[in-house]
Amino acid sequence: MWRRTYLLLLLVRIYFAVSPSYIHPDENFQGPEVIAGEVFEYPHLRTWEFTTTRPVRSLFPLWPVYGLPMLVLQWVGTETGSGAVAPHVIYYTLRLMMFILSFVLEDWAIHELVPSPRQRTSAVVLVASSYVTWTYQTHTFSNAVETLVVLWSIVMIQRILDNRHRSSLLSSAVLGSLLAFGVFNRITFPAFLLPPLIYLMPHFLQKPFCLFATAFSFLLTSFLTITIDTFFYNPPGSSLAQLLRTNAIVTPLNSIRYNASAANLSLHGLHPPYQHLVASLPLLLGPALLLLHHIRKPTLSILSAFSATILLSLIPHQEPRFLLPVVPLLLSSVRLPSSAASKRYWFGTWIVFNAVLGVLMGVYHQGGVVPAQLWLGQQQQQERGTGVMEVFWWRTYSPPMWLLGGQEVVTVDLMGMNASGMMDRLTLAMGECGERELRSIGLVAPTSSIELDSWRQQTRKDLLFERQWMTRRHVNLDDLDMEQDGVRGTLTRVMGRRGLAIWKISRLCADSE
Numbered sequence: 155m156w157r158r159t160y161l162l163l164l165l166v167r168i169y170f171a172v173s174p175s176y177i178h179p180d181e182n183f184q185g186p187e188v189i190a191g192e193v194f195e196y197p198h199l200r201t202w203e204f205t206t207t208r209p210v211r212s213l214f215p216l217w218p219v220y221g222l223p224m225l226v227l228q229w230v231g232t233e234t235g236s237g238a239v240a241p242h243v244i245y246y247t248l249r250l251m252m253f254i255l256s257f258v259l260e261d262w263a264i265h266e267l268v269p270s271p272r273q274r275t276s277a278v279v280l281v282a283s284s285y286v287t288w289t290y291q292t293h294t295f296s297n298a299v300e301t302l303v304v305l306w307s308i309v310m311i312q313r314i315l316d317n318r319h320r321s322s323l324l325s326s327a328v329l330g331s332l333l334a335f336g337v338f339n340r341i342t343f344p345a346f347l348l349p350p351l352i353y354l355m356p357h358f359l360q361k362p363f364c365l366f367a368t369a370f371s372f373l374l375t376s377f378l379t380i381t382i383d384t385f386f387y388n389p390p391g392s393s394l395a396q397l398l399r400t401n402a403i404v405t406p407l408n409s410i411r412y413n414a415s416a417a418n419l420s421l422h423g424l425h426p427p428y429q430h431l432v433a434s435l436p437l438l439l440g441p442a443l444l445l446l447h448h449i450r451k452p453t454l455s456i457l458s459a460f461s462a463t464i465l466l467s468l469i470p471h472q473e474p475r476f477l478l479p480v481v482p483l484l485l486s487s488v489r490l491p492s493s494a495a496s497k498r499y500w501f502g503t504w505i506v507f508n509a510v511l512g513v514l515m516g517v518y519h520q521g522g523v524v525p526a527q528l529w530l531g532q533q534q535q536q537e538r539g540t541g542v543m544e545v546f547w548w549r550t551y552s553p554p555m556w557l558l559g560g561q562e563v564v565t566v567d568l569m570g571m572n573a574s575g576m577m578d579r580l581t582l583a584m585g586e587c588g589e590r591e592l593r594s595i596g597l598v599a600p601t602s603s604i605e606l607d608s609w610r611q612q613t614r615k616d617l618l619f620e621r622q623w624m625t626r627r628h629v630n631l632d633d634l635d636m637e638q639d640g641v642r643g644t645l646t647r648v649m650g651r652r653g654l655a656i657w658k659i660s661r662l663c664a665d666s667e
Contacts, residue, residue, distance in 0.1 A: 156275050163282040164257065170512060171253035171292035172246055176520035178475065181293045182554040184211060185220050186248055190556035193224040194239070198556045204387075208408040213386045214379035215339040219299055223251050241559040242528050248294055255302060256291040263305035264486050267312065267455055277486035283504070285512035286438055286481045296340050297478040303336040304346045304479040308454050311350045314357060314364065326364040330371025338379045341409040345465040346479055349457035380404055416470065425472040430463055434474040438481050440507035441500060448489035459483040514629065520551045522628030522654025526598055527557040529623050530656070534561035542658055544583060545596035548576050549603055549630055550654065570632065573605035580659060584617075587663035594660040596622075600630040601653035620658040628654035 176182075183201045191198030203211040224244060231239045264281055268274040281287055291298045310329040314322040336343035358365035383403040385394055392400075412418050436443060449456060459480045466476055491497045530545060544564040547553055552567050566583075568576055583595050599606060601624070610619050629652045636644050 156279055159279055160282055163279070166512075167257065167282070167288050167292065168250075168253060170288040170516035171249045173517050174245070174521060174524040175289070175293075175516050175518065176523045176551050177289065177293055177515055178295070178473075179551050181295045183552070184296055185216050185294050186245075187554055187556050188213075189216050189220040189224060190241075190244065193221060193228060194244075194556070194560070196241075196556040196560045197558070199552075206408075206412075208411065209383070209387050209403060210341075210405055210409040210412050212338040212379055212383050212405040214382045215296070215299065215335060217382075219251075219255075220248060220294065223247055238559070241531060241557045245524065245528070245557065249292060252294060252298060253292045256287060256298070259302045260287070260291065260305060260482060263302070263309050264482060266309045267305070267453070268486055273489075276490060280442070280485040280488075281482045283508060284442075284481055284485060285508040285515065286478065288508075288512050289516040290475060290478055295475060295478070297475045300336065300340045300343055300346075301479040301482065303332055303339065303343065304458065305482060307332045307336065307347055308350055308458060308483075311354050312454060314354060318357065318360075322361075322364055323367045326367040327371040330368040330373075331375045333368075334372045334375035334379065337406050338376070341406050341413070342462070342466060342476055345462040346458045348465070349461045350454045353454065353457075413469065413471075419469075419471045422471050424470045427467050429472040430467045430477060434472060434477050435463070435480070437474050437511075438477060439484065440511075441503040442485060442488065444500065445488035445490070446484070448491070449487055453487060455483040456487050459487075518627055518629040518652065519631065520628065522600075522625040523550050523553055524557065525625055525627075526623065526654055526656055527553040530563055530596075531558035531561045534558075534563060542594050542596035544593075545598060545656075546576070546580060546583070548597065548599045549633060550598060550600065553598070573603070573609070577609055584659065584661050587661060594658055597657040597659055599655065599657070600628060600633060601655050602630060602633055602648050602651040604647065604651075616662055618660045618662055620660070622656045622658050624653055624655040626653045628652060 183199065184203065187198050188200060188204060190196050191200075203209065227239045227244060227247060231237060261278055261282065264278050265274055268277045291301065307329060310325045310332065313325045314329070317325075333347065336347070358368070380402055381394065381398065383405055384397050384401070387403045388397050388401055416424075462480060463477060466472065491500050543562065544566065546566045546568055548568045549570060552569070553565060555565060558565075566579075568579065571579070580595060580597060585593060610617075629648060631648070633648055634644050639647060
């Protein structure tokens, strides 16, 4: 029975992996956006993490996760003579690759960390049935990569501890590389490994060669990473040896300096220290929180999850995805209710919770942004362009530039600008009747924005709105306005009028002009 359930959950995971929802801009701009620009030389946007004088994002973890699949696709395109690889092929390849990493490495790690076959079955099914596994883990988040590195670091530590009478040099060397990879991937990584590493110290004192292997592997991987980052971030001209001596780029240190400033963190939002406890964990785990009192003995997974939750709660800026590794760590450590009635009730709430959030976050959340950007690039490439060379995006997440595939479309991100400001910007961009630069522009906006309706009505004699493309699979949760519209009115507008549309807007001018 559990095998059939697990197979069904794999199919669910694949479905969400290829559904182009957009959970957070970081899933594109902290990875695929930069690497696609390097491999395919697409015009792309480098965010502040890569352009500041002290970069806080390392390139090294991005290459094996995103760069290698892109290089393989590029090689296949060259060898088969099919030419340039289409952006949508790259996009869905990365999604499927994230699914494979989650399916193989995450589920395998759960098998390693849970010794009892009966408990292991329950743990694997619980993790596989979580919407976090369906959505966050199949998106190109550095947090998703962090989850895999945390799990396998704990697996290596457990292997070393279970083989006390052997030196475990190979596991120690692998652990060192994983620790370095994790630190350079995300600075939050050490918060998850502090207790497991403390448990490992007595073994290292008894087996100093294991400590040496771990330290040597960590330093070697760190040196390789620093070398790659130093070469990438410094302008050409100086020798690499000279750059390493005078201007070495150590992104974890830069990240610590940046996050140590409250002024910097305030730019991203400040939260109370209990944010993770009252908001993040309930959002990620839902009914599974009720099972925490059924926790088995305090394992390395439990200690890792609790340590990270406490330590990351001390940082003023908190987001649920910062605790992604906590989900498999806790779900693989809890026990299901013992009574049949309690178990049925719990499973019912668990299924509803994950189904609702899975569909919301995995299908509808900003789900039109990626398809819209792909459509805009395809129209230009196929030479049946819309006649629009400048496109304004309003009330959406920032569109990934690399998805245009190098097509010449000027993208203007208006973000959450108020409606009047948006109208002024578009009116100015179109020009006035009689001007030589009069042109049509594009507008990508949620259909839930009722201000567009009134604007179209007011300017129907002056402006022509042509809807070029639309999808209903788009919900903009940043457009919630409970104070003005009320709960029912807001839900009716945001959910009932869900969708994203691309408009071609032209100015209507009299022939005499």
